[in-house]
Amino acid sequence: MRGLLARGIHVRFGTRHVLEGLDLPPLAPGEVTVLAGPNAAGKSTLLRAIAQLQPHRGEVTLDGENLARMAAQARARLVGFMPQTLPAGSSLVALESVIAALRAGGAMPAAQADATAMAVMEKLGIAALALEPLSAMSGGQRQMVSLAQAIVRDPRLLLLDEPTSALDMARQVRLLSELRRLAGEGRIVVAVLHDLALAAQWADRIVLLHDGRTHAVGTPEEVLTPALLAEVYGVTARVERCSRGRIMVLIDGEHAPAC
Numbered sequence: 001m002r003g004l005l006a007r008g009i010h011v012r013f014g015t016r017h018v019l020e021g022l023d024l025p026p027l028a029p030g031e032v033t034v035l036a037g038p039n040a041a042g043k044s045t046l047l048r049a050i051a052q053l054q055p056h057r058g059e060v061t062l063d064g065e066n067l068a069r070m071a072a073q074a075r076a077r078l079v080g081f082m083p084q085t086l087p088a089g090s091s092l093v094a095l096e097s098v099i100a101a102l103r104a105g106g107a108m109p110a111a112q113a114d115a116t117a118m119a120v121m122e123k124l125g126i127a128a129l130a131l132e133p134l135s136a137m138s139g140g141q142r143q144m145v146s147l148a149q150a151i152v153r154d155p156r157l158l159l160l161d162e163p164t165s166a167l168d169m170a171r172q173v174r175l176l177s178e179l180r181r182l183a184g185e186g187r188i189v190v191a192v193l194h195d196l197a198l199a200a201q202w203a204d205r206i207v208l209l210h211d212g213r214t215h216a217v218g219t220p221e222e223v224l225t226p227a228l229l230a231e232v233y234g235v236t237a238r239v240e241r242c243s244r245g246r247i248m249v250l251i252d253g254e255h256a257p258a259c
């Protein structure tokens with residue numbers, strides 16, 4: 001089968017079972033899927049398990065091939081992973097870090113690696129940061145470099161953990177439209193997002209995680225309902241449409257100001 005299948009994913013830390021036989025629906029090329037759910041629901045753990053960065057039970061296949069049985073370099077060419085935050089303490093400048101990510105997929109002549117990494121940074125509007133040390137960058141700048149690292153190998157599957165969390169409005173749109181474009185070219189995009197307004201706007205499908213399992217799957221209209229949001233987040237929410245038809249989620253209740 002073409003696409004991503006993740007079945008029976010089980011992860012435990014010590015005696016604590018964080019994912020308990022979680023199944024994802026088959027994810028087809030061309031789609032942007034958002035993973036949502038409360039803090040500690042297991043979203044990052046699931047992304048890391050799919051990327052084979054987290055020991056787990058269960059099976060993950062991409063276009064019918066078991067990712068766990070693939071050589072690391074072959075897998076790196078197929079899968080791009082953007083972590084929630086880049087590891088601190090790197091002594092690299094941005095361009096070097098993007099070149100290092102590119103080379104994780106295999107050796108390449110220096111000039112070609114330079115040109116490929118620079119082209120990706122230009123496309124993302126961060127060419128001016130190429131020679132800046134990662135350690136001297138703002139959170140948002142680092143997040144854009146992290147995206148460049150994730151896409152520079154031109155992977156078929158892109159896994160992104162809260163990719164917009166440090167970005168301003170304009171860069172959120174830039175990043176999400178880039179993800180939509182990459183999906184449109186036949187890639188599979190899976191992103192963790194807490195911002196349900198962004199999820200409603202950009203996702204083809206939302207997977208709502210709760211208590212280590214898939215609680216609901218569907219289009220934004222199907223998943224962002226007051227009943228499901230109450231079950232999963234314990235909030236009283238209103239779901240309304242703006243004049244252009246887009247869904248908006250508004251939180252009511254004792255902790256929220258009226259609007």
Ligand SMILES: Nc1ncnc2c1ncn2[C@@H]1O[C@H](COP(=O)(O)OP(=O)(O)OP(=O)(O)O)[C@@H](O)[C@H]1O
Nearest residue numbers: 013014018037038039040041042043044045046192
């Ligand atoms: N390395 C680890 N060791 C022990 N427990 C861990 C480890 N990584 C994650 N956990 C636990 O697994 C659970 C799920 O964590 P995870 O980071 O996957 O949640 P999340 O849904 O991404 O949360 P958030 O929205 O807060 O980022 C949490 O209770 C967390 O404490």
